[in-house]
Amino acid sequence: DTAVSQTPKYLVTQMGNDKSIKCEQNLGHDTMYWYKQDSKKFLKIMFSYNNKELIINETVPNRFSPKSPDKAHLNLHINSLELGDSAVYFCASSQAGTGISPLHFGNGTRLTVT
Amino acid sequence: AQSVAQPEDQVNVAEGNPLTVKCTYSVSGNPYLFWYVQYPNRGLQFLLKYITGDNLVKGSYGFEAEFNKSQTSFHLKKPSALVSDSALYFCAVRDMSNFNKFYFGSGTKLNVKP
Numbered sequence: 225d226t227a228v229s230q231t232p233k234y235l236v237t238q239m240g241n242d243k244s245i246k247c248e249q250n251l252g253h254d255t256m257y258w259y260k261q262d263s264k265k266f267l268k269i270m271f272s273y274n275n276k277e278l279i280i281n282e283t284v285p286n287r288f289s290p291k292s293p294d295k296a297h298l299n300l301h302i303n304s305l306e307l308g309d310s311a312v313y314f315c316a317s318s319q320a321g322t323g324i325s326p327l328h329f330g331n332g333t334r335l336t337v338t
Numbered sequence: 339a340q341s342v343a344q345p346e347d348q349v350n351v352a353e354g355n356p357l358t359v360k361c362t363y364s365v366s367g368n369p370y371l372f373w374y375v376q377y378p379n380r381g382l383q384f385l386l387k388y389i390t391g392d393n394l395v396k397g398s399y400g401f402e403a404e405f406n407k408s409q410t411s412f413h414l415k416k417p418s419a420l421v422s423d424s425a426l427y428f429c430a431v432r433d434m435s436n437f438n439k440f441y442f443g444s445g446t447k448l449n450v451k452p
Contacts, residue, residue, distance in 0.1 A: 228381070255438055265376075265426060267442040279438055314381055323370050323437040324389050327430075329381030 227251050230315045230330035237305055238338055245300045245333045247315030255279075256298040257316040257327070258290060267314075273298055274320055305337045340365045342431050344443035351419045352451055359414040359446045361429030370432040371412040372440070373403055377425045385427075388412060399423070419450045 230247040237243055249256060257280075258270040272280035273292040287303045298315060312332045319325040341364045351357045363369055370389050374382040386397025388405045396402045403414045414427060426445045433439035 257438075265445045267382075267428065267445075269439065272438045274438065280436075316381075320437065323432055323434070324387070326372055326384040326387055327374075327382070327440060328384065329374075331379070331381045334379075 228315055228317055228328050228330040230313075230333055232333060233331065234334050234336075236336045236338065239305055239307060241305050242301070242303045243305060243335070244302070245313055245315075245335075247298045247300075247330060249296055249315075249317040249328070251317055251319075251328060253317040253319045253325075253328070254295050255318050255320045256292065256295070257318075258298065258300050259314040259316060259329075261312040261314060261332070263311070271298075271300075302335075305335075307337050310335055310337045340431055340433055340441050342429050342441050342443040344427075344429055344446045346446050347444075348447045348449065350449045350451065353421050354418050357416050357419040357423070357448065357450070359427050359429075359448060361412045361414065361443060363410050363412060363429075363431045365431055365434060367434050369412075370434070371403075371405065372430040372432070373397065373401070373412075373414050374428045374430060375399075375425050376428065376445075382428060385414070419448075421450050421452050424448055424450045 228249045255274045257272045271290040276292045289301045292298045314332045315330040316327040343362045372387045373385040376382045393405045429443040430440045
């Protein structure tokens, strides 16, 4: 009964490949996010969806494409992977509205591009 | 611009001693502040938040934080540290003009020695 689950946990692939990461939340939240954590542990928001609508799209290369089939799922597809894409990617969710709802994170997907 | 600073990369404390992890913020208006903890190979877990009201907020695992408006600080504290508290701690502030955005500090590694 994990609240925010993402798969796979580890992803090792070669440069130039295309890969996807999946995320699902069972908290009933209406907003989902993708964050990237680099090797120095710095967290940076990439995308946010509210009820399947893209609401935040930070300066991310267009090789990254999020997709939200419904408000409980947010997937991340990455084309033409590069060495610099190696990082831990976290999915998160929260309830929109008054702003008091914290983020709930998945356990991350460690992507290694060789 | 809104931001959060965690001035210490690392904090070392002996088990049983009190601990403080520092956080300062810069926002326009009243801030919504959050603390998260990240254990190795895990996602961030919500610890506590300040929205309004009492300046001392209590959270999970015996942690508390003190909101100080004049010093624009929101330091995390615990009266008696445990070895199991060793982890990476992040302070975050919500963007008051866009509730879907959070700004995270750079993280502070807490080491509690037996």
